[in-house]
Amino acid sequence: MSHHIVAASNLNYCYPDGTTALKEVSFSITHGESVGIIGANGAGKSTLLQLLCGALPATSGRVTIGDFPITKETLPTIRRTVGMVFQNPDDQLFMPTVNDDVAFGPLNLGLRDDALELTVSRALKATGSESLRDKAPYNLSGGEKKRVAIATVLAMSPDILIMDEPTSGLDPFARRQLMTLLNDFRHTKIFTSHDLDMIMELCSRIIILHDGMVVADGTPAELFKKRDLLHQCKLEQPLSMQKCGYCQLMKLI
Amino acid sequence: MASIATALLDIKQLDLLAHADSPIHRLDPRAKVLVTTLFCISVISFDRYELSAILPFFVFPAAMIARSNLSLSFISKKIALICPFVLIVAIFNPILDRSVGIQFGSYIITSGWVSFCSILVRSILTVGAALILVGVTGFTNICMALEKFGIPQPFTVQLLFLYRYIFVLSEETSRASKARELRSNGTKGLGISSFASMIGGLLLRTWSRADRIQMAMLARGFKGEFHTLKKSSFGSPELLHIAGWSAAFMIMRLINCSQFVGRILLEAIS
Numbered sequence: 001m002s003h004h005i006v007a008a009s010n011l012n013y014c015y016p017d018g019t020t021a022l023k024e025v026s027f028s029i030t031h032g033e034s035v036g037i038i039g040a041n042g043a044g045k046s047t048l049l050q051l052l053c054g055a056l057p058a059t060s061g062r063v064t065i066g067d068f069p070i071t072k073e074t075l076p077t078i079r080r081t082v083g084m085v086f087q088n089p090d091d092q093l094f095m096p097t098v099n100d101d102v103a104f105g106p107l108n109l110g111l112r113d114d115a116l117e118l119t120v121s122r123a124l125k126a127t128g129s130e131s132l133r134d135k136a137p138y139n140l141s142g143g144e145k146k147r148v149a150i151a152t153v154l155a156m157s158p159d160i161l162i163m164d165e166p167t168s169g170l171d172p173f174a175r176r177q178l179m180t181l182l183n184d185f186r187h188t189k190i191f192t193s194h195d196l197d198m199i200m201e202l203c204s205r206i207i208i209l210h211d212g213m214v215v216a217d218g219t220p221a222e223l224f225k226k227r228d229l230l231h232q233c234k235l236e237q238p239l240s241m242q243k244c245g246y247c248q249l250m251k252l253i
Numbered sequence: 254m255a256s257i258a259t260a261l262l263d264i265k266q267l268d269l270l271a272h273a274d275s276p277i278h279r280l281d282p283r284a285k286v287l288v289t290t291l292f293c294i295s296v297i298s299f300d301r302y303e304l305s306a307i308l309p310f311f312v313f314p315a316a317m318i319a320r321s322n323l324s325l326s327f328i329s330k331k332i333a334l335i336c337p338f339v340l341i342v343a344i345f346n347p348i349l350d351r352s353v354g355i356q357f358g359s360y361i362i363t364s365g366w367v368s369f370c371s372i373l374v375r376s377i378l379t380v381g382a383a384l385i386l387v388g389v390t391g392f393t394n395i396c397m398a399l400e401k402f403g404i405p406q407p408f409t410v411q412l413l414f415l416y417r418y419i420f421v422l423s424e425e426t427s428r429a430s431k432a433r434e435l436r437s438n439g440t441k442g443l444g445i446s447s448f449a450s451m452i453g454g455l456l457l458r459t460w461s462r463a464d465r466i467q468m469a470m471l472a473r474g475f476k477g478e479f480h481t482l483k484k485s486s487f488g489s490p491e492l493l494h495i496a497g498w499s500a501a502f503m504i505m506r507l508i509n510c511s512q513f514v515g516r517i518l519l520e521a522i523s
Contacts, residue, residue: 096417104473
């Protein structure tokens with residue numbers, strides 16, 4: 001497999017109603033990188049993620065995962081490699097119980113009996129969801145649903161984890177738990193989020209999208225300093241970088 | 254919109270009952286589905302003017318409730334919910350059918366009233382049996398049992414999806430309806446037209462949700478075949494359950510037990 005795990009070249013996407021969501025998007029993400037894709041609402045973040053996991057076909061341009069460009073023939077292999085966690089866990093948890101849901105992917109991969117049991121238990125343990133095993137998805141809280149949704153993807157042992165707004169709708173405790181969990185995932189991670197503090201903490205690189213185009217690509221420390229750029233892209237600095245009166249006072253003291 | 258939320262809670266409660274532990278809960282779902290089906294066939298196969306022969310069938314729901322520790326009041330309330338619909342179906346019988354049905358000396362009960370009562374009793378029995386079946390088995394296990402009986406998988410999977418997303422859709426409907434109510438200022442809002450657009454919106458949202466679910470399924474290697482984890486064992490308790498109840502239904506179907514017991518009592522008195 002190539003060193004460049006995820007590569008997009010001159011990617012364009014136009015919705016059937018004529019809205020252009022992505023224009024000439026190009027980047028490459030190497031193995032083990034943790035990348036945050038940020039931008040204002042409607043910048044094209046979710047569309048880009050869907051193109052990266054093969055859920056949408058590009059209007060033009062190419063996405064390459066490892067050595068394979070995404071085509072109809074390579075899609076089954078790509079789906080095995082890329083794990084996508086949706087923004088709304090209700091879209092991802094469609095089976096009657098948590099156990100059935102986590103086992104859904106491994107069963108499709110042909111795992112049975114002890115191997116299946118081991119995979120399911122490992123994924124549930126990794127997300128701290130063992131106690132939820134026999135519960136129905138509609139009986140879970142928002143944070144629990146999110147953890148189980150991640151477990152369903154981890155059970156597929158993906159090389160690349162793609163997550164759309166992972167911390168949206170979570171309380172501070174669930175958010176912190178999720179961030180710890182994601183920090184422990186050693187493979188390539190790609191997130192979209194408006195939670196810039198989370199991006200700052202988890203990502204070594206950020207790509208800023210504006211009106212469907214890549215306007216900046218660099219480290220969080222470097223790009224979050226550029227206030228003009230952030231303002232132009234309808235973004236703000238992460239709260240931890242903004243000057244807080246109380247923090248300034250504490251510094252002075 | 255309290256009614257949607259309450260109905261939702263009721264379905265959840267019924268499903269939670271299936272997690273209890275009792276000799277009936279432990280039986281293989283197939284045995285329970287088969288016995289309930291036989292029960293419903295036996296009950297509905299009677300003539301429409303038959304009433305006394307149907308009454309002994311109450312022994313089945315009574316025994317199931319007693320052995321599975323289900324709440325009688327909960328099941329009764331759920332059955333009471335369907336009674337208005339049954340009444341609508343049966344209400345014209347007493348008006349249209351005025352021939353003599355039962356005569357006690359000078360008292361006459363018309364055939365219309367007899368068939369009205371018969372429909373009501375049959376509905377209570379069959380709906381009760383279905384609710385008890387869900388309460389002791391769980392909807393998911395019932396679908397799995399149906400699949401093992403040879404019902405095509407697309408059909409059972411549709412039922413499973415319906416059951417899974419009925420909660421999500423009901424919550425969405427409840428929220429949309431509440432939003433409409435809050436902005437209606439205590440009036441009817443824009444009347445039926447606002448409901449029409451709300452339902453249209455819900456349909457479109459359901460459509461795009463279905464798209465996302467399919468995407469999630471494909472992302473996890475779905476190739477059109479649904480694998481399940483449920484391990485079931487069909488042993489002697491299941492065989493006993495089926496054989497015992499089948500024999501009981503057959504006896505109750507062929508012999509009018511009410512009349513039989515009545516005759517014995519009368520003979521004993523005289």
